Amino acid sequence: MSDDVPLPGSASVGELLRLLRDGVPRTRNELTTVTGLARSTVRARLDMLLDAGLVSDGGNEASTGGRPAGRFVFNARARAVLAAEVGATHATVAVTDLTGSPLAVRRIEQDIADGPDVVLPGLVAAWRAMLAEADLGSVRLAGVGVGLPGPVEHSTGRPNNPPIMPGWNGYDVPARIGAEFDVPVLADNEVNLMALGEHTACFPEAQHLIVVKVATGIGAGFISNGRLHRGAVGAAGDLGHIVAPNAGDVPCRCGNAGCLEAVASGAAIAAALRAKGIEADTSADVVALVRSGNLEAGKAVREAGRDIGEVLATCVSMFNPSLIVVGGTVALAGEMLLAGVREAIYRRSLPLATGNLRIVGSQVGDRAGVLGAAAMVVQHVLSPAVVDRQFA
Numbered sequence: 001m002s003d004d005v006p007l008p009g010s011a012s013v014g015e016l017l018r019l020l021r022d023g024v025p026r027t028r029n030e031l032t033t034v035t036g037l038a039r040s041t042v043r044a045r046l047d048m049l050l051d052a053g054l055v056s057d058g059g060n061e062a063s064t065g066g067r068p069a070g071r072f073v074f075n076a077r078a079r080a081v082l083a084a085e086v087g088a089t090h091a092t093v094a095v096t097d098l099t100g101s102p103l104a105v106r107r108i109e110q111d112i113a114d115g116p117d118v119v120l121p122g123l124v125a126a127w128r129a130m131l132a133e134a135d136l137g138s139v140r141l142a143g144v145g146v147g148l149p150g151p152v153e154h155s156t157g158r159p160n161n162p163p164i165m166p167g168w169n170g171y172d173v174p175a176r177i178g179a180e181f182d183v184p185v186l187a188d189n190e191v192n193l194m195a196l197g198e199h200t201a202c203f204p205e206a207q208h209l210i211v212v213k214v215a216t217g218i219g220a221g222f223i224s225n226g227r228l229h230r231g232a233v234g235a236a237g238d239l240g241h242i243v244a245p246n247a248g249d250v251p252c253r254c255g256n257a258g259c260l261e262a263v264a265s266g267a268a269i270a271a272a273l274r275a276k277g278i279e280a281d282t283s284a285d286v287v288a289l290v291r292s293g294n295l296e297a298g299k300a301v302r303e304a305g306r307d308i309g310e311v312l313a314t315c316v317s318m319f320n321p322s323l324i325v326v327g328g329t330v331a332l333a334g335e336m337l338l339a340g341v342r343e344a345i346y347r348r349s350l351p352l353a354t355g356n357l358r359i360v361g362s363q364v365g366d367r368a369g370v371l372g373a374a375a376m377v378v379q380h381v382l383s384p385a386v387v388d389r390q391f392a
Contacts, residue, residue, distance in 0.1 A: 011035040013045045013391045014384030017054060017074070021382065023099075025058030025071035046072060048391055053078040053140075076101070079142035081377045082127045082181065085190050085369030086119065086148050088112050088164055088216050092370045093126045095136060098382065100200060100374040104130040105367065112149060115167035116176065124180045141183045142381045145373030146173060147190035149217070154234045157187035163253055164217070186376050188230075191237055193372030194362075195221025196228050198325050200375040202363040206323045210315060211368070212239065213328035214308065214337065215283050218261045222319065228376075240265065245310050260311050264304035266330045272300055283329035290333040301333050305340020312341065313348035320353050327362030334361075 011019075019034060020026065026034075032042050049055035050072075058073035076097040084093045089112070094105045108126050110119050123146070131137050150162025157174040159165055174185035195211035203209060211221045218240035222229040230236055240261030241254050250268075252259035262268055266283025273280040273289070278296055280286055289297035312324065324341075331337055342359050349357075362368055380386060 011037055012384060012388045013048055014382075014387030016042070016045050017049055017382065017387055018384055020049075020055060020072065020074040023074055023076075025073040027071050031072070052391075074098075077139070079381075080131070080136055080139045081142050081374045082144040083370045083373035083377065084123050084127075084146050085193060085373060086110075086112060086123070086146065087190070088149055091119070091123060091126075092366060093123055093130065094367075094370045094374065095127065095130050095134060096371075096374040098142060098378055100371060100378050102367075102371070102374075103136065104134045105370070106130055107366075112165050112168075116171045116173065117167075120173065120176050124177065127181075141181055143184040143186065143377040144177055144181055145193070145375075145377040146177065146185070146187045147193040147369045147373050148173070148187060149190050151235055151238070152187050152189045154186075154188050154192075154230055157185065160234075184377070184381060186373075186380060188373075188376060189219070189221075189234065189237070190369045191219035192221040192228055192230060192234075193370075193376060194327060194368040195223055195237075195325075195372065196375050197364060197368035197370070197372030198327070198362065199223045199226075199228075201368075201371050203323060203325070206321075208319065208321045209323040209325065210312070210319065210321045211325045211327065211362075212308065212312065212341075214264070214304070214326065214330040215266050215328035217267075218265050218308065218328075220315070222321075224319075239308075239311060239315075242311050242314075244307050246307055260307060264307040266328075269297075269300050269304050269330065273297060286330060287333045290336055298333075298336050301330065301336040302340040304330070305337040305342075306344045307340075308337075309341040309344025310348060313345045316345055316349045316353050316357065322356060322358070324357065324359045325362055326359070327365065327368055331361055332365075 028042055032039050055072050056075040058071040076099045079098055081096045084091055090109050092107050095103045110122050150165045151160045153160050158170050159168040162168050173187045177185045191213045198211050207226045209223045213219050220237040220239040222237055241259045243258045244260040244263055247258040247263045249257045250262040251257050252262040266286055269286045270280040290301055346354055
């Protein structure tokens, strides 16, 4: 919280911590006034948080003649969070503090098709090495967050029929990682976590936003009323498998035809360029061609942007976001993709919905997902309900 809004007189330990998480040092008197609790109750609950290391002494306020009052502040370094965004061909892994700020970040090469029994031990090894190198081995862990490139049932952390993840369907990711680290382990779709990462790191004021990832595939994450929207079973944001107006009957890897991903993903753009005799195998190849000034590649990326914008225009009409953030490998091609997206959305959506709509590129790039994974863990482990259970 950034403002001292009075809390109920029954404000718990978790609510007291939530108040202090804005980083503003406060005295016991200030906390007593804001919470409505008795001074003795505030002292007892502060002592619990101090003993746990979650709150530290923030120094004394200026004396006005009597004994200076001590001030207390949230200790973001009390615990470490392990986070990872796993992509098709690589993973970004990080160790963060309890604000989600990275203490160490590393990119590791891996192939999601190798399966969980290869990929997950690789993440564990990377985290252990990073903790050792950053001299964080003595710091207690708060939790682990993992983003995966396919549908994930968030309540269980199990992938659900992911199209590019052979051997992962139904795999108990939290149990496998939890056997290595005895802390809560949360898993979600990587684009959901990109949305959470962009929101918490760059756009906390945006209450309604869409984050789109354009890479080997296409996906989206939604922030609604300031919170990540997963839908009934975690399937919200499957943008890539919505029928695209200009896709015709082009087959998609999901088994259907005419999907947006089949014509506008990095893989689809590369295939279209190869058909014209231009060497391009991956999304990165497409980006390199655009940056080198290849006109055909530039036209293809802009047309993909239009196709994406056509589908997003429907989302704008239905969801009415104030912000759309476009990230992923193909977005590194620059304004070509964004120009196509903007062109289609502004042409297809009503002025009321687009009058104050911003459409921008990712602000944190390939770190969005790993920052979101850390934010997911922090939001869970520091929620008042979870904190209260720990102190019960």
